[in-house]
Amino acid sequence: MRKLFxxxxxxxxxxxxxxxxxARADADAAGVVNAxxxxxxxxxxxxxxxxxxxxxxxxxxxxxxxxxxxxxxxRAWVAARVPYQQTEAYRFGNPIVDEWEGRVNAWPxxxxxxxxxxxxxxxxxxxxxxLYTANVIANPNLSIGGKKIDATSITxxxxxxxxxxxxxxxxxxxxxxxxxxxLLWGQDLHRTGPGAGERPHTDFAVRGCTGGNCARxxxxxxxxxxxxxxDLEEMVAAWAPGGAARGAVAGNPDKGLVAMITGMGSLSYGxxxxxxxxxxLMLHDPEEEHDCFSDNTHHSxxxxxxxxxxxxxxxxxxxxxxxxxxPSLSDLxxxxxxxxxxxxxxxxxxxxxxxxxxxxxxxxxxxxDQMIANGNVAGNARVQAAIDALTTQTRSIEKLxxxxxxxxxxxxxxxxxxxxxxxxx
Amino acid sequence: MPFRTRVSxxxxxxxxxxxxxxxxxxxxxxxxLVETVLTDHIQPRHARFAETADALKTAAAxxxxxxxxxxLDPVRDAFAAAMNGWQGIQHIAFGPxxxxxxxxxxxxxxxxxxxxxxxxxxxxAERPTGIFExxxxxxxxxxxxxxxxxxxxxxxxxxxxxxxxxxxAAYRCRLLVAVAGNVAEIARKLDTAWEDKxxxxxxxRAEPQEAVSSLLTGIDGQLLAMRDRKLLAPLGKSADRSRxxxxxxxxxxxxxxxxxxxxxxxxxxxxxxxxxxxxxxDAAFAGLLNRAFDATLDSARDISVPLKDAVGDPAQRKKVExxxxxxxxxxxxxxxxxxxxxxxxxxxNSQDGD
Numbered sequence: 001m002r003k004l005f006x007x008x009x010x011x012x013x014x015x016x017x018x019x020x021x022x023a024r025a026d027a028d029a030a031g032v033v034n035a036x037x038x039x040x041x042x043x044x045x046x047x048x049x050x051x052x053x054x055x056x057x058x059x060x061x062x063x064x065x066x067x068x069x070x071x072x073x074x075r076a077w078v079a080a081r082v083p084y085q086q087t088e089a090y091r092f093g094n095p096i097v098d099e100w101e102g103r104v105n106a107w108p109x110x111x112x113x114x115x116x117x118x119x120x121x122x123x124x125x126x127x128x129x130x131l132y133t134a135n136v137i138a139n140p141n142l143s144i145g146g147k148k149i150d151a152t153s154i155t156x157x158x159x160x161x162x163x164x165x166x167x168x169x170x171x172x173x174x175x176x177x178x179x180x181x182x183l184l185w186g187q188d189l190h191r192t193g194p195g196a197g198e199r200p201h202t203d204f205a206v207r208g209c210t211g212g213n214c215a216r217x218x219x220x221x222x223x224x225x226x227x228x229x230x231d232l233e234e235m236v237a238a239w240a241p242g243g244a245a246r247g248a249v250a251g252n253p254d255k256g257l258v259a260m261i262t263g264m265g266s267l268s269y270g271x272x273x274x275x276x277x278x279x280x281l282m283l284h285d286p287e288e289e290h291d292c293f294s295d296n297t298h299h300s301x302x303x304x305x306x307x308x309x310x311x312x313x314x315x316x317x318x319x320x321x322x323x324x325x326x327p328s329l330s331d332l333x334x335x336x337x338x339x340x341x342x343x344x345x346x347x348x349x350x351x352x353x354x355x356x357x358x359x360x361x362x363x364x365x366x367x368x369d370q371m372i373a374n375g376n377v378a379g380n381a382r383v384q385a386a387i388d389a390l391t392t393q394t395r396s397i398e399k400l401x402x403x404x405x406x407x408x409x410x411x412x413x414x415x416x417x418x419x420x421x422x423x424x425x
Numbered sequence: 426m427p428f429r430t431r432v433s434x435x436x437x438x439x440x441x442x443x444x445x446x447x448x449x450x451x452x453x454x455x456x457x458l459v460e461t462v463l464t465d466h467i468q469p470r471h472a473r474f475a476e477t478a479d480a481l482k483t484a485a486a487x488x489x490x491x492x493x494x495x496x497l498d499p500v501r502d503a504f505a506a507a508m509n510g511w512q513g514i515q516h517i518a519f520g521p522x523x524x525x526x527x528x529x530x531x532x533x534x535x536x537x538x539x540x541x542x543x544x545x546x547x548x549x550a551e552r553p554t555g556i557f558e559x560x561x562x563x564x565x566x567x568x569x570x571x572x573x574x575x576x577x578x579x580x581x582x583x584x585x586x587x588x589x590x591x592x593x594a595a596y597r598c599r600l601l602v603a604v605a606g607n608v609a610e611i612a613r614k615l616d617t618a619w620e621d622k623x624x625x626x627x628x629x630r631a632e633p634q635e636a637v638s639s640l641l642t643g644i645d646g647q648l649l650a651m652r653d654r655k656l657l658a659p660l661g662k663s664a665d666r667s668r669x670x671x672x673x674x675x676x677x678x679x680x681x682x683x684x685x686x687x688x689x690x691x692x693x694x695x696x697x698x699x700x701x702x703x704x705x706x707d708a709a710f711a712g713l714l715n716r717a718f719d720a721t722l723d724s725a726r727d728i729s730v731p732l733k734d735a736v737g738d739p740a741q742r743k744k745v746e747x748x749x750x751x752x753x754x755x756x757x758x759x760x761x762x763x764x765x766x767x768x769x770x771x772x773x774n775s776q777d778g779d
Contacts, residue, residue, distance in 0.1 A: 108538060123546070126539045127670040145666060168666055171537065282526050282567040283533075283540050374564060420762070423754035424717045 033256030035326025046083035085303035093262030109173035192373035518643030
């Protein structure tokens with residue numbers, strides 16, 4: 001907790017310093033977009049570094065399953081989420097990231113596709129997914145949409161090309177952080193009560209195996225982790241000098257600014273406030289918790305909000321403590337409309353304060369799924385306060401579009417038609 | 426880009442930035458437009474939803490006073506009428522519907538995680554009674570208190586259990602009557618807010634430009650949802666990969682009637698309110714709008730089997746695809762181009778996110 005408060009204080013101090021300094025001459029769109037790409041590159045590189053540490057911890061777990069190696073692997077997963085969640089501010093607005101994202105952080109998932117589940121809690125079937133309880137770890141032969149799948153060996157190809165989004169169902173998540181999370185924690189059987197998933201380390205023990213099929217479970221975990229690393233390597237390269245994602249924004253700085261604002265607004269509102277928070281609160285449903293196996297949701301939401309703030313302030317603190325920074329959206333806005341810049345910063349601060357409230361409560365023992373439980377008035381209000389802060393900050397993000405003279409922010413690209421009248425001729 | 430089916434939450438953001446250039450020379454008469462929209466459209470349609478929801482409550486209570494499988498049809502008819510009333514106001518996505526999760530409490534859909542199924546099964550197994558207390562539904566999960574729950578109780582194999590006797594049947598009936606009553610109560614609240622003395626009507630009259638902006642933003646989101654959620658999600662990529670159970674109201678066979686109700690309501694709104702105003706500055710565009718609604722409705726009515734069956738039938742699928750394409754074009758005309766003609770531009774539409 002101390003660390004989080006420290007971060008918030010450091011950012012706050014910088015903001016004060018920046019206001020006292022006149023707008024920098026180099027704060028043009030190209031410079032801002034370049035810093036945005038640098039921060040992306042650092043963020044994905046940190047995600048890769050922490051994923052490799054996760055892989056080391058998982059190797060230690062499967063070669064010597066025990067309480068300590070299991071705990072270490074879980075800690076490594078939690079640490080890997082810190083940089084990755086901050087990069088999510090890049091997802092919307094950058095098609096290269098959005099198309100890739102589903103392999104890495106797809107959610108929510110029907111985990112019965114992957115491994116055993118307790119069906120009295122999970123259910124045994126779903127209207128929308130015929131593979132709801134397919135359990136590939138137990139079943140080397142599967143049928144997907146009438147097609148026989150040989151799952152005798154668990155390979156990258158099987159997970160990424162056959163199982164992931166099998167049957168066109170997005171809840172068939174076979175790869176990425178949440179698949180690994182499920183394997184490390186197992187189902188959270190505590191519903192909205194205290195406690196996370198409690199998968200025993202013996203689920204990975206070839207001798208004294210629990211849960212059955214331990215060798216296949218080990219193989220699945222190893223392959224899914226390798227895939228995560230492959231995917232993160234791809235995104236690091238995309239933001240490196242000469243990379244496609246960097247080129248897409250740097251080649252047209254105004255388009256880059258639009259991508260930045262789109263990413264901030266879409267993550268704030270539709271995705272984080274809406275999809276990941278409000279829905280779970282309205283349903284009081286722990287299945288709607290973002291990190292539902294590990295009960296790490298408070299951190300995931302916190303670092304999403306931090307990522308939005310990073311984009312605006314042009315500043316990112318890396319996992320090793322170094323800071324990447326450069327000309328920022330904030331600089332650009334301040335030069336044109338200083339009160340709006342002040343408003344935006346105070347809204348971002350308010351969101352961080354609300355998120356800190358959630359993190360503090362979680363670290364004091366009330367996890368996120370307990371906060372959204374039916375009847376937990378204080379917990380519900382705490383989550384609602386963060387939703388409200390995100391919604392309010394979105395209103396300010398919308399104003400940036402006009403302040404920067406960017407007329408054409410499109411929040412969905414594919415639905416516009418040049419000649420709708422042709423359809424009705 | 427993969428087609429996303431997750432529930433999007435926040436119906437639609439109401440950001441429309443007034444546009445300096447491209448605006449008509451004289452500001453459009455937003456106050457008279459709002460007056461027409463209120464008195465000819467919003468008020469009568471909310472009154473109708475309140476009446477049909479109330480009739481559903483009465484029908485459910487009548488059935489449950491002496492449950493008899495042979496007397497379930499009036500409840501199903503009343504359900505269809507209430508659903509029709511709701512579908513006729515679904516595009517009015519601002520004002521009281523945005524408060525207290527009203528929209529989700531009336532109809533939590535799409536339900537990609539089968540939450541209604543899971544939570545309803547748990548309720549029927551455990552038979553909690555807290556929700557029958559005063560305000561019991563206010564803080565309950567939105568997935569167990571609206572029209573989809575009524576549909577699951579009165580349609581399909583489960584319907585017979587309502588009159589099978591015993592504690593299970595008694596609980597099902599008690600829940601049915603309570604949920605119908607909950608929907609009726611929410612419908613009444615919406616209706617009251619939109620009445621002349623209500624705060625939503627007063628606010629719309631005080632801020633007519635904002636009201637038109639919010640209305641068009643809601644219509645933009647509605648036309649998007651009609652195509653993406655109601656049609657393309659069940660359609661899938663091919664007949665053998667269609668997903669009929671992703672259709673709205675498939676259990677009651679109301680998927681297409683819902684869409685027709687959505688379109689009929691929008692057509693009337695444009696015919697009575699927007700087209701006469703737009704015709705003054707651009708008669709060709711106004712005419713195109715009318716044709717677009719006619720053609721889109723024609724293509725909806727052209728699908729001759731229930732949507733859940735149409736998506737698995739190669740010949741019918743073509744008709745569904747035509748309807749989807751027309752909805753796409755209609756959205757451009759009715760939301761974006763209409764906004765532009767009125768000197769407004771649609772901004773953040775947070776159907777987005779996912």
